[in-house]
Amino acid sequence: xxxxxxxxxxxxxxxxxxxxxxxxxxxxxxxxxxxxxxxxxxxxxxxxxxxxxxxxxxxxxxxxxxxxxxxxxxxxxxxxxxxxxxxxxxxxxxxxxxxxxxxxxxxxxxxxxxxxxxxxxxxxxxxxxxxxxxxxxxxxxxxxxxxxxxxxxxxxxxxxxxxxxxxxxxxxxxxxxxxxxxxxxxxxxxxxxxxxxxxxxxxxxxxxxxxxxxxxxxxxxxxxxxxxxxxxxxxxxxxxxxxxxxxxxxxxxxxxxxxxxxxxxxxxxxxxxxxxxxxxxxxxxxxxxxxxxxxxxxxxxxxxxxxxxxxxxxxxxxxxxxxxxxxxxxxxxxxxxxxxxxxxxxxxxxxxxxxxxxxxxx
Numbered sequence: 001x002x003x004x005x006x007x008x009x010x011x012x013x014x015x016x017x018x019x020x021x022x023x024x025x026x027x028x029x030x031x032x033x034x035x036x037x038x039x040x041x042x043x044x045x046x047x048x049x050x051x052x053x054x055x056x057x058x059x060x061x062x063x064x065x066x067x068x069x070x071x072x073x074x075x076x077x078x079x080x081x082x083x084x085x086x087x088x089x090x091x092x093x094x095x096x097x098x099x100x101x102x103x104x105x106x107x108x109x110x111x112x113x114x115x116x117x118x119x120x121x122x123x124x125x126x127x128x129x130x131x132x133x134x135x136x137x138x139x140x141x142x143x144x145x146x147x148x149x150x151x152x153x154x155x156x157x158x159x160x161x162x163x164x165x166x167x168x169x170x171x172x173x174x175x176x177x178x179x180x181x182x183x184x185x186x187x188x189x190x191x192x193x194x195x196x197x198x199x200x201x202x203x204x205x206x207x208x209x210x211x212x213x214x215x216x217x218x219x220x221x222x223x224x225x226x227x228x229x230x231x232x233x234x235x236x237x238x239x240x241x242x243x244x245x246x247x248x249x250x251x252x253x254x255x256x257x258x259x260x261x262x263x264x265x266x267x268x269x270x271x272x273x274x275x276x277x278x279x280x281x282x283x284x285x286x287x288x289x290x291x292x293x294x295x296x297x298x299x300x301x302x303x304x305x306x307x308x309x310x311x312x313x314x315x316x317x318x319x320x321x322x323x324x325x326x327x328x329x330x331x332x333x334x335x336x337x338x339x340x341x342x343x344x345x346x347x348x349x350x351x352x353x354x355x356x357x358x359x360x361x362x
Contacts, residue, residue, distance in 0.1 A: 004165065007158040010152055011158055022036070024036075024151060024153070027146070027153055029143075029155075031119055032141050032142065033119045033120065034052065039095045039096060049137060052149060057081060058079070058081075058138070060078050060080055060290060061076065063290050063292070065078040077116070077117075080112065082137070097288045098274045098275060118160065122154070125160055166300075170200070171192060175189045180243055183246065185206050185247075189308070202256075205252055207251050208252050213314045215245075215249050215251075215253075215313075216246070216255065219238065220263075221258055233347055234347055237341040253305070259295075262295055264286065268291070272286055275289070299329050305331050312333075313326065313334065314333075315333050317339055318362055
């Protein structure tokens with residue numbers, strides 16, 4: 001196992017610790033930051049954090065800080081002072097905008113005049129990797145802190161580049177014939193990063209020709225739409241429609257990527273839905289949570305296509321970012337194939353927002 005593989009394994013283990021509310025550390029070789037997820041803060045966890053650290057602060061993304069009326073400096077991550085009056089409930093409310101209405105008198109908050117640091121961005125990226133809200137309680141610590149106290153330490157560059165390094169290390173781990181409605185001649189091929197982690201699935205329909213651009217779709221998993229038939233989005237229709245269209249065309253590929261909620265995870269997506277119930281559109285809901293409008297990267301899709309022997313594709317999508325995303329990682333998009341469905345009363349605003357604010361060709 002290479003040093004990078006060991007670091008990626010530590011990244012996965014640290015994300016597991018964070019999901020349990022435990023402490024982790026990120027370091028860039030010259031400075032280190034200890035952190036716990038703000039979303040999971042409680043009185044015992046803060047007391048334990050304070051036993052090991054001093055001078056703690058809150059790290060928020062610029063998106064979340066702006067929604068709390070904290071002026072930023074266009075830094076991706078903002079340091080917020082943690083005064084003595086700030087309780088665990090206050091910290092959780094800072095992180096979670098679904099609590100904004102029930103805790104309307106938060107603050108005032110003081111931004112610390114601290115320039116952009118790789119360790120700060122890496123700390124927030126690490127909780128994103130753990131599928132948590134992008135906010136942490138943090139403190140600068142000595143470089144030997146993690147080994148001295150038995151905490152996991154992740155190099156900042158490893159956390160910040162994890163999406164791409166994990167994609168480059170995808171490997172096929174299982175393959176089986178699974179007849180589907182509308183495409184009985186179908187094989188599922190699973191891909192997993194070399195050091196473990198979340199899996200993606202390639203749905204190979206028919207016997208696609210590898211000499212010509214293959215008809216294919218990138219589909220981000222959507223538990224609510226794909227499985228439950230939610231009417232808030234068009235994901236279920238897009239999934240089943242793509243399988244049917246590829247089957248009728250004689251063959252192709254659908255990549256089912258584990259990137260729920262445009263990469264923010266199922267729980268955060270449900271929080272975004274709660275914000276939409278308060279009147280925010282899908283873009284503002286994501287940014288109010290502290291995320292980017294779209295957190296996905298398409299490096300895993302490109303690597304899967306290369307592994308399957310498809311260097312050029314006819315991509316079924318309404319999203320120009322998917323075209324650019326594949327081409328960025330070395331896959332030729334010979335054609336964009338429109339892939340849209342009628343609206344319903346529950347998703348017409350959602351689809352209108354995608355057209356008006358995220359450039360979807362609808």
